[in-house]
Amino acid sequence: MPATVLIGAQWGDEGKGRVADWLAAQAEIVARYAGGDNAGHTVRVGDNTFKLHLIPSGILHPGVVCILGTGTVVNPLTLMQEIADLRRSGIEVTPDCLLIDGRAHIITPAHIALDAASETSRGGEAIGTTRRGIGPAYMSKMGRTGIRAHSMTDPERFGDQLQKAIRDGNWTLQALYGQKPLDATAVIAQYVDAARQLAPFVRDAVVFIHQALDAGKRVLCEGAQGTLLDVDHGMYPFVTSSSPTVGGALTGLGFGPRHVERVVGVAKAFSTRVGSGPFPTELKGELGDKLRGTGDKPWDEYGTTTGRPRRCGWLDAVVLRYSAQLNGLTELVINKLDVLSGFDELKIAVAYNIDGQRVTTLPYDLALLERAEPVYETLPGWSEDVMDVRSVADLPANARQYIGAIERIVRLPITSIGVGPARDQVILP
Ligand code: GDP
Ligand code: IMO
Numbered sequence: 108m109p110a111t112v113l114i115g116a117q118w119g120d121e122g123k124g125r126v127a128d129w130l131a132a133q134a135e136i137v138a139r140y141a142g143g144d145n146a147g148h149t150v151r152v153g154d155n156t157f158k159l160h161l162i163p164s165g166i167l168h169p170g171v172v173c174i175l176g177t178g179t180v181v182n183p184l185t186l187m188q189e190i191a192d193l194r195r196s197g198i199e200v201t202p203d204c205l206l207i208d209g210r211a212h213i214i215t216p217a218h219i220a221l222d223a224a225s226e227t228s229r230g231g232e233a234i235g236t237t238r239r240g241i242g243p244a245y246m247s248k249m250g251r252t253g254i255r256a257h258s259m260t261d262p263e264r265f266g267d268q269l270q271k272a273i274r275d276g277n278w279t280l281q282a283l284y285g286q287k288p289l290d291a292t293a294v295i296a297q298y299v300d301a302a303r304q305l306a307p308f309v310r311d312a313v314v315f316i317h318q319a320l321d322a323g324k325r326v327l328c329e330g331a332q333g334t335l336l337d338v339d340h341g342m343y344p345f346v347t348s349s350s351p352t353v354g355g356a357l358t359g360l361g362f363g364p365r366h367v368e369r370v371v372g373v374a375k376a377f378s379t380r381v382g383s384g385p386f387p388t389e390l391k392g393e394l395g396d397k398l399r400g401t402g403d404k405p406w407d408e409y410g411t412t413t414g415r416p417r418r419c420g421w422l423d424a425v426v427l428r429y430s431a432q433l434n435g436l437t438e439l440v441i442n443k444l445d446v447l448s449g450f451d452e453l454k455i456a457v458a459y460n461i462d463g464q465r466v467t468t469l470p471y472d473l474a475l476l477e478r479a480e481p482v483y484e485t486l487p488g489w490s491e492d493v494m495d496v497r498s499v500a501d502l503p504a505n506a507r508q509y510i511g512a513i514e515r516i517v518r519l520p521i522t523s524i525g526v527g528p529a530r531d532q533v534i535l536p
């Protein structure tokens with residue numbers, strides 16, 4: 108059972124990229140299974156900070172093969188940009204170490220324009236998407252009108268498919284949203300050029316993964332987004348359009364559950380979310396600002412993809428228990444414990460009070476969630492800097508108590524603790 112699935116247990120940005128970077132050291136394959144360049148995974152290696160959007164963090168480990176799986180959506184232009192950025196930093200990106208599954212879907216310029224138009228038309232009800240065209244690309248996929256990555260191996264046909272996709276998109280842009288149509292000619296030339304360069308990367312990743320699994324090679328499935336952004340299980344409609352949960356890893360890569368050994372949930376020591384939607388433990392005043400930071404430190408809470416300030420709040424164990432159940436998590440990794448140094452006290456939501464009732468599971472009705480008042484367990488804080496701590500025994504007693512409380516409330520073992528963004532700033536088992 109050589110597969111490990113890495114899952115965001117909250118609303119994304121839990122530090123999955125840096126955990127994938129640790130785990131990639133013990134993997135032969137690292138595969139993204141869902142989402143597109145809406146993700147932003149920050150990995151700090153020495154003095155270099157890498158911001159990966161679509162390419163798995165495994166690319167930073169020579170010898171690891173990275174895969175963009177069936178369930179992903181690929182923007183050829185931003186992928187080319189990401190490859191160029193990595194190459195500039197001295198990272199090798201060749202068809203030997205990066206595969207795009209031929210079944211993955213292409214994000215077209217029409218999808219990006221439609222994402223923006225849809226958000227604008229929602230006004231105050233906007234989802235706060237990353238405007239990368241993710242939702243419209245999955246709409247085309249589900250509507251069976253999408254373009255798949257293997258089309259890039261025949262650039263002329265790819266150009267024709269794009270032309271049609273833009274024509275259809277323009278119809279919706281004009282008729283539904285009253286927007287100006289896209290000028291197809293220029294963008295098609297750019298896309299066709301990118302397709303020529305990406306064609307050698309397009310392979311049958313399902314066959315490749317099965318050959319690797321049969322040979323006992325270890326596969327790390329790098330999740331993007333987070334459980335609460337799942338289109339089925341998240342806080343719909345304030346979600347992304349894919350399945351970042353464990354089922355998404357199986358359909359998004361094309362193998363069965365018998366291969367999965369570990370399902371690792373990644374969470375921050377507190378909660379954050381970008382975009383709109385319910386957030387029961389959100390802190391709007393001074394405490395929220397303190398969790399977010401002012402932006403002077405690279406890990407302060409501003410989006411990797413959009414630069415938006417992230418909404419911040421106390422840890423929500425109702426959410427974590429939900430994630431543990433949905434994904435069958437075998438363990439939890441907690442990042443950013445260092446950020447909690449200097450708080451007098453810390454709170455963990457153990458239940459919600461909704462209309463006078465104590466609720467310990469996550470309601471699906473957003474109206475109920477909007478009215479949910481967290482029921483907190485309060486714990487004492489600590490003032491010591493923990494960024495140089497490398498063992499649980501050396502943590503301040505109150506930090507140990509906080510970690511112990513999460514394990515008790517969520518009923519999962521915490522196997523690693525991030526105490527800073529660098530590769531070595533981690534407490535391992
Ligand atoms: P991802 O999308 O889940 O990969 O997470 P992001 O990269 O979007 O956001 C996580 C941010 O927290 C990045 O800036 C990381 O460098 C940073 N980070 C991750 N773990 C830690 C940690 O333990 N401590 C600190 N201070 N920063 C961390
Ligand atoms: P990583 O992988 C945090 C959020 C957006 C918005 C909603 C829908 O870095 O954890 P979309 O563009 O996907 O249609 O936007 O989902 N969102 C993320 N939030 N981290 C992410 O990825 C996200 N990807 C999408 O902010 O609320």
Ligand code: MG
Pocket residue numbers: 119120121146147148149411
């Ligand atoms: Mg991120």
